[in-house]
Amino acid sequence: MxxxxxxxxxxxxxxxxxxxxxxxxxxxxxxxxxxxxxxxxxxxxxxxxxxxxxxxxxxxxxxxxxxxxxxxxxxxxxLGVPGTVGSAAxxxxxxxLAKQGQxxxxxxxxxxxxxxxxxxxxxxxxxxxxxxxxxxxxxxxxxxxxxxxxxxxxxxxxxxxxxxxxxxxxxxxxxxxxxxxxxxxxxxxxxxxxxxxxxxxxxxxxxxxxxxxxxxxxxxxxxxxxxxxxAPAPGGMLxxxxxxxxxxxxxxxxxxxxxxxxxxxxxxxxxxxxxxxxxxxxxxxxxxxxxxxxxxxxxxxxxxxxxxxxxxxxxxxxxxxxxxxxxxxxxxxxxxxxxxxxxxxxxxxxxxxxxxxxxxxxxxxxxxxxxxxxxxxxxxxxxxxxxxxxxxxxxxxxxxxxxxxxxxxxxxxxxxxxxxxxxxxxxxxxxxxxxxxxxxxxxxxxxxxxxxxxxxxxxxxxxxxxxxxxxxxxxxxxxxxxxxxxxxxxxxxxxPRSNLALVLALVFAVAAALFSTFAMPFATGLFPRIAAIAGTILGAGLLGQAFSNRTAAPAQGTLAGVRGDFRVLGLGILFSVLLLALGLVAVPLFLIAAGIRYKVPLRPNLLGAASVTAAAFAVFRVLASNTWPEPFFARLLP
Amino acid sequence: MKFLKALTACALVMPLATQAAETVTIEVGYSPGGSYDAIARLVADHLGDHLDGHPTVVVENVPGAGSLKLAKMVIQDGSGARIATVSSALALRPIFEPDETDFDPRKAQYLASLSNGASYCVAHPDSGITSLQEFLDDPDAKAGASGKGSTTYTYPAAIKAALGGKFQVVTGFKGGAEIGLAMERGEIQVRCGIGQASLQPGTPGEGFVVIAELSPEPRHEFEGVDFALDFAPSENREALKLVFSSGAVHHPFLVGPDVPAERVEELRAAFTALAEDPAFLADDETRRTFTHITPGAEVEALIDGFLAAPEAVQAQARAFVE
Known part of the structure; x- marks a missing residue:
């Protein structure tokens, strides 16, 4: 005590x-x-x-x-984005629940x-x-x-x-x-x-x-x-x-x-x-x-x-x-x-x-x-x-x-x-x-x-x-x-049709993986082979299921949703390219451009871009001790 | 409002700012935690005192592939400013992986190595194993190891092959921490490739029974401990010696092949000066890192020597650890 x-x-x-x-x-x-x-x-x-x-x-x-x-x-x-690997589940x-307003x-x-x-x-x-x-x-x-x-x-x-x-x-x-x-x-x-x-x-x-x-x-x-x-009902937190x-x-x-x-x-x-x-x-x-x-x-x-x-x-x-x-x-x-x-x-x-x-x-x-x-x-x-x-x-x-x-x-x-x-x-x-x-x-x-x-x-x-x-x-x-x-x-x-394509691609990948395990030493290939055999069998069943479903009517908006998702993913890729080319300067440029694209009024756009840039700069440049590779663009300069 | 505008403008141009003060970076081929990281941070805290302009020295971790990733990066980078610290076992990689022609440790320029103590096999006190002979003769004894490229594997595997050991080597542990715990649980009894520094009084390893010294030349750092090479038949001795040799250049610090000679000399001098620096030595004592600095030129000569071993000896060493 x-x-x-x-x-x-x-x-x-x-x-x-x-x-x-x-x-x-x-x-x-x-x-x-x-x-x-x-x-x-x-x-x-x-x-x-x-x-x-x-x-x-x-x-x-x-x-x-x-x-x-x-x-x-x-x-x-x-956002559905895990802050650390510990919160993915x-x-x-x-x-x-957040989507449901809770x-x-x-x-x-x-x-x-x-x-x-x-x-x-x-x-x-x-x-x-x-x-x-x-x-x-x-x-x-x-x-x-x-x-x-x-x-x-x-x-x-x-x-x-x-x-x-x-x-x-x-x-x-x-x-x-x-x-x-x-x-x-x-x-x-x-x-x-x-x-x-x-x-x-x-x-x-x-x-x-x-x-x-x-x-x-x-x-x-x-x-x-x-x-x-x-607005969400009050008292949700309690x-x-x-x-x-x-x-x-x-x-x-x-x-x-x-x-x-x-x-x-x-x-x-x-x-x-x-x-x-x-x-x-x-x-x-x-x-x-x-x-x-x-x-x-x-x-x-x-x-x-x-x-x-x-x-x-x-x-x-x-x-x-x-x-x-x-x-x-x-x-x-x-x-x-x-x-x-x-x-x-x-x-x-x-x-x-x-x-x-x-x-x-x-x-x-x-x-x-x-x-x-x-x-x-x-x-x-x-x-x-x-x-x-x-x-x-x-x-x-x-x-x-x-x-x-x-x-x-x-x-x-x-x-x-x-x-x-x-x-x-x-x-x-x-x-x-x-x-x-x-x-x-x-x-x-x-x-x-x-x-x-x-x-x-x-x-x-x-x-x-x-x-x-x-x-x-x-x-x-x-x-x-x-x-x-x-x-x-x-x-x-x-x-159904796109799903068939997805199943086909995945089953192909799993079968290829299975095939490649035969070139591995026994112990190295053992667990991959077991998983790949099970996957190939199950995949064949799923393929049959997807094939017989292929003519069913698709749910409304699914494909449009996928296209929309990939457009946003493209935005992420665009930012990555900018980041590699320009370094952290890409952050405000990208945010302001995205703000203009999505018609965010100028003031909140600039303020938002500034605060995110400040936070990103503070964490990834000032605090983190990693030296970033020279941006691609800077390498072109004399 | 004006203030807000100014603040916004400042925040937006901030990324253009570059680091004003001069910094030197030491990159570690492993994640934070562990002896490579600890020694790099110890060096970083003092190296700047011995360089022109007293730059700040920072540590970065570039883990991957048991530090082979960083070693390759440094060699490819040529004249880059980075100082790296990687596994000493990589010095023998051309012997153990002769097919891998894209990596040659001799291409890097070595600044110093920070320890050269012998490596040891230790047994848990509850295991009942008290000597190398008991370990060799015990078919139920198990030594824990991580990957096959690590000395936790190559050392016991080579001992088993060269000295005719009956014990088994268990692979698949994630690192020293897991091996240590499995020893506490009694699942395995022995661990090889542990440095002298980790066995000193006042470290977690002090309770272990030291059963064998694994080094090319006897050091007798612990009294009454068997010297492994003494147990080797003469036809196996040279190859076993080669397997143990990299311990002499443990915790090497290196730079790329094209870094100018003056810069290399300045850095080498700074490392050598550390050996006499009371503040460095005091920190070394408190942190129990037990460093011993070998100058860079000597490190290079040693590595050249390892790799110049006769082809037959190299082949035998390779066979020992397979």
Whole structure:
């Protein structure tokens, strides 16, 4: 208890509290901007802590990293653009609710779930300090394989109208995730000789394309985020918060899950939030189907992704083994302050560790408070004309995707996945299923090979593996029954002929992938081959289905919608070209031109362009330490 | 209103502004976190003091392909201003990947290497393994490794092949962090390719049992630890030595092939000066980075030496790590 009081006393010194608040504000800003996350923030802040005492330093650093997954909800809900990779799952139903005029409800629920998740993660960390070792060592690779496989079986629940398409989408996601060096042999798979692809498709770019771009492009056609022009009913935010409280069992469940899986290095926030999302879909509850604006689909991933931070700190402090990418940077910061993680740290620096836990808890409360205060103003964005929102959002999505590697190929990947996202969305294919496959595929393969190398097949008899196998079997049986019932009732195709073309292209790609696996070493090709065989068989069935449907009348406006989407995508490509040619000067030029094109009055146009330019310049030029390549145009000058 | 207009105008022309102060950039071939990043940031905090005009030195991360991406970029870039730090294992890449003709580490100009300590195999105290011989003879012992290009794989694989080890090498870990945790869980027992710096008292690695020293020449940095090459039959010795050799130029800092000689000399002198800089040494101590600076010319000579090994030795080394 003394330690606790000592820690509170230490943290509540004005300068240290000031650092905490500064960290939180920085974290919130970083969370809102797509494409950058906690690691970016930490590399920015660590040098500032050299002259601070450890308590103040970690108040700043942990304050920042604890709340990026709170504010990333804002663009996720309002624009469908995940602010960090941790909010891609939140974006699906959150943005759907915003379209229904309930942005404040979604945001309210998300914040409260985030806060409780963050607090529970910190609490778990506090409680487990004395028994830190057993908790971190709880799950081995066999267990993790079973959990990952369970996550994949949730896919058909996320499949929307057509289960087989959902399954195919998941297999496609898995195949995309296998691009790069395989984990067992380190042999190249589908890298086309490009070193860029060795580490696989970058996750933020994939999510920004599949979810972010495809939502933004649709926004222009709709006119504004919210379908109806009516002002949202007051009290939405409170309603969302009440719903988060009413759903306390799931908030607790997914917080615990987030903290526990967060403690396992190599699992990662994307996996955690998608398993939470999928598991919540599996359980009975109120509201529409997942994907159609269910508040539970917002609460589950948000509880999990904030709880993760406390969990990830566990192995970092206990063994000096970072639980996540942000924690790896934090570990470096510990060294700078002369602190050595490990059992000795608990003995030598117990008060500091308690202040760290308090910092995480307090940061979550402060972060949520600030966000809640801003919500009424933010929710009004849902009524702002889309023509004023989309160009700046495109600017940030492109800059966010580009800034981490400054690689042209990141932009190519962004637009390729943006196009795929548009087609999936318009033709009624499940993007969550694709995402789930993409996120879980690599872990499934890696955990399998690790388990097999470590213990042959004996891991199959582990208690948790057996329990998960039972849950997986039950889930599959229930889904099989659902498939039989739902076969006739699958949703009609919005655009049968174009869909046929899409299926044809995808099946061709999967079959080509299958063919190429025969040239790979056995272990390298094993998982891709299994996925590609399943995909080819399923694809053949889908092809037959699409072929027999080809004469059905298309739903009105689908193709016009696709064309409109691609026009907006073209706008994004135009901005990218300008950016490469002119550097950041492209930002105001593009925004002003877009404003003129969409008939935005001159004053708001200039003001908007100026503020976005200032923000972009501040983040990507002043704060970020990446040197941008010389703009193409500048190279032409003498 | 006028103020607003001025502010708007300012914001719009801001992107035209260029960075006024002179900066030098160090690029790291890995993500933030980890020893490459830590050492680069330590160097960045002090290198400017030894360069003309005391420029600010900033660190950027350019991760990808185990730092091969950055190494290739620097060599292609020619005269670019960037200083890069990449994996020392890349120095042996022409030996291990002879078909890959588009990468030659000798093309870069080396400024210094920041550590040259021996590498080690360590066992978890709960594993019961206390010596290299016990490790070699234990068919149930497992060593954890990440990719096959990493020294966490090449070292144990070469030991297994050259010394007739019965243990297994488990690949697929994402990095040292995961290997460390799997050791705590008892899923694997041994990790090879861990640097001397990570085993010092006051680091998370201090609890491990050091079972073998892996370096071309014995250092005896830890008392009573077996020197791996002593266990090698004479016909395998040279090839095994070659596999371990890159450790002598660990954490190399380099620039492109066409950077002018004067600039290279200035940078080399600045790195050499770091070795005597009390502020740098004090920070090195606090951050437990345990650097040891080898001058750039020496680094280049060492790498030339590795790659000039007889073809038969190279082929044998290649076979060891396959």
């Amino acid at each position: 003394d330690i606790f009081l000592e820690a509170i006393q230490a943290l509540f010194e004005p300068m240290r509290l000031g650092m905490l608040v500064l960290g939180v504000v920085t974290g919130l800003v970083i969370g809102v901007i797509p494409g950058i996350g906690g690691v970016f923030g930490l590399t920015l802040l660590v040098p500032l802590t050299y002259t601070l005492d450890p308590v103040a330093a970690f108040a700043l650093l942990l304050g920042m990293s604890s709340v990026t997954t709170t504010s990333d909800t804002i663009p996720a809900v309002l 939140t974006a699906i139903d959150g943005h759907e 942005a404040d409800r979604a945001i309210g629920a998300a914040y409260l779930a985030s806060m409780i998740g963050g607090l529970l993660g910190a609490l778990l960390l506090a409680l487990s300090l004395p028994v830190i070792k057993p908790l971190v060592l709880l799950l081995n690779y066999g267990d993790l394989f079973a959990i990952t496989l369970f996550g994949l079986t949730l896919v058909s629940l996320l499949s929307g109208g057509n289960q087989f398409r959902g399954l195919f989408a998941a297999l496609l996601g898995i195949l995309i995730s296998f691009v790069g060096l395989d984990p067992y042999e380190s042999a190249e798979r589908w890298t086309f000789g490009e070193i860029y692809l060795w580490d696989g498709i970058p996750t933020p770019v994939f999510f920004l394309g599949i979810f972010g771009l495809s939502e933004l492009t649709g926004l222009i056609a709709r006119g504004r985020i919210q379908h109806s022009a009516a 309603r969302g918060m009440r719903e988060a409280l009413a759903n306390w069992p799931s908030v607790f469940r997914y917080s615990a899950m987030g903290a526990l899986l967060g403690a396992v290095p190599g699992v990662g926030v994307t996996v955690i939030e998608w398993i939470a999302y999928g598991d919540a879909a599996r359980r009975k509850g109120d509201g529409p189907d997942f994907g159609k604006g269910n508040i539970r689909a917002v609460i589950a991933p948000e509880s999990a992704n904030n709880a993760k931070e406390g969990g990830a700190l566990l192995p970092t402090l206990a063994f000096g083994v970072p639980g996540s990418a942000t924690m790896a940077v934090l570990l470096g910061a510990l060294a700078i302050h002369g602190l050595v993680p490990g059992p000795r740290m608990l003995a030598d620096n117990a008060p500091l560790m308690v202040t760290m836990i308090l910092t995480i808890a307090l940061a979550n409360v402060i972060g949520t408070g600030i966000c809640l205060g801003l919500t009424p103003a933010l929710a009004r964005i849902a009524q702002v004309p889309a023509t004023r929102l989309v160009p700046p959002a495109l600017v940030f999505v492109v800059l966010g995707a580009y800034q981490s590697n400054l690689d042209l190929r990141d932009l190519l990947a962004l637009f390729a996945f943006g196009a795929l996202g548009i087609l999936f969305k318009r033709f009624g294919w499940s993007r969550p299923a694709l995402a789930l496959g993409f996120v879980l595929g690599p872990n499934l393969e890696r955990f399998f090979f690790l388990s097999y190398q470590i213990s042959g097949w004996s891991w199959l008899a582990q208690p948790l593996v057996l329990a998960m196998a039972a849950v997986i079997a039950a889930t599959l049986l229930r889904q099989l029954a659902g498939w039989r019932r739902g076969r006739k009732a699958s949703a009609p195709d919005p655009a």
